Amino acid sequence: AQSVTQLDSQVPVFEEAPVELRCNYSSSVSVYLFWYVQYPNQGLQLLLKYLSGSTLVKGINGFEAEFNKSQTSFHLRKPSVHISDTAEYFCAVSEPGGYQKVTFGTGTKLQVIP
Amino acid sequence: GAVVSQHPSRVICKSGTSVKIECRSLDFQATTMFWYRQFPKQSLMLMATSNEGSKATYEQGVEKDKFLINHASLTLSTLTVTSAHPEDSSFYICSARSTGFTEAFFGQGTRLTVV
Numbered sequence: 001a002q003s004v005t006q007l008d009s010q011v012p013v014f015e016e017a018p019v020e021l022r023c024n025y026s027s028s029v030s031v032y033l034f035w036y037v038q039y040p041n042q043g044l045q046l047l048l049k050y051l052s053g054s055t056l057v058k059g060i061n062g063f064e065a066e067f068n069k070s071q072t073s074f075h076l077r078k079p080s081v082h083i084s085d086t087a088e089y090f091c092a093v094s095e096p097g098g099y100q101k102v103t104f105g106t107g108t109k110l111q112v113i114p
Numbered sequence: 115g116a117v118v119s120q121h122p123s124r125v126i127c128k129s130g131t132s133v134k135i136e137c138r139s140l141d142f143q144a145t146t147m148f149w150y151r152q153f154p155k156q157s158l159m160l161m162a163t164s165n166e167g168s169k170a171t172y173e174q175g176v177e178k179d180k181f182l183i184n185h186a187s188l189t190l191s192t193l194t195v196t197s198a199h200p201e202d203s204s205f206y207i208c209s210a211r212s213t214g215f216t217e218a219f220f221g222q223g224t225r226l227t228v229v
Contacts (some may be wrong), residue, residue: 012174032216033218034217036220039222041205041225042222042223043118043207043221043222043223044158044209044220045220046217046219049216051216065123074163090157090158090172092129094218096216100211101146101148101160101163102148102160102209102218103160104157104158106156107156107157109155
């Protein structure tokens with residue numbers, strides 16, 4: 001079984017400041033890791049994913065994440081946030097394979113303060 | 115990326131009636147589709163997994179007779195909430211994957227309100 005922990009339910013940050021959203025996972029097998037963003041009353045949009053290879057993954061909208069196998073973490077970072085980044089962010093994990101289900105963390109609400 | 119279309123985006127129904135939500139993969143064949151439920155300010159809870167042509171596999175605690183899932187083709191899955199009650203009000207999201215993909219693609223979600 002696999003699980004995802006997002007320790008921070010809310011993260012307030014001032015505009016143009018850097019931000020890190022934390023994610024830890026547990027799994028007994030190799031996994032794919034994802035970060036999704038959700039705007040109010042909308043579905044999920046993929047920010048980035050880690051499958052294998054380089055541990056630093058770059059995604060859309062200036063976000064990046066680093067896979068750390070020893071710490072079982074996949075933290076999301078952005079060097080300078082904008083108001084438009086205010087949204088809910090979900091870390092997720094799945095086993096490799098097109099039929100595998102995705103398990104989500106509880107989400108982190110990023111609130112960018114003008 | 116691939117596109118998944120979910121319809122309707124919002125629906126209001128009377129208690130005791132049934133509601134059908136459609137999930138379509140527009141530009142790929144979805145071998146597997148997933149249905150999630152999301153309560154306000156909470157994460158997505160997987161309800162069921164469906165493979166084309168097979169019966170859906172429901173997660174523990176999900177009533178299969180209440181939430182009917184059909185995956186009749188490689189591009190369409192439907193979720194029918196039968197005899198809906200106010201406690202079924204929620205945000206329902208579908209996602210679709212294919213054996214050739216490394217990620218799932220999500221629909222826009224459906225806000226169901228039962229009055």
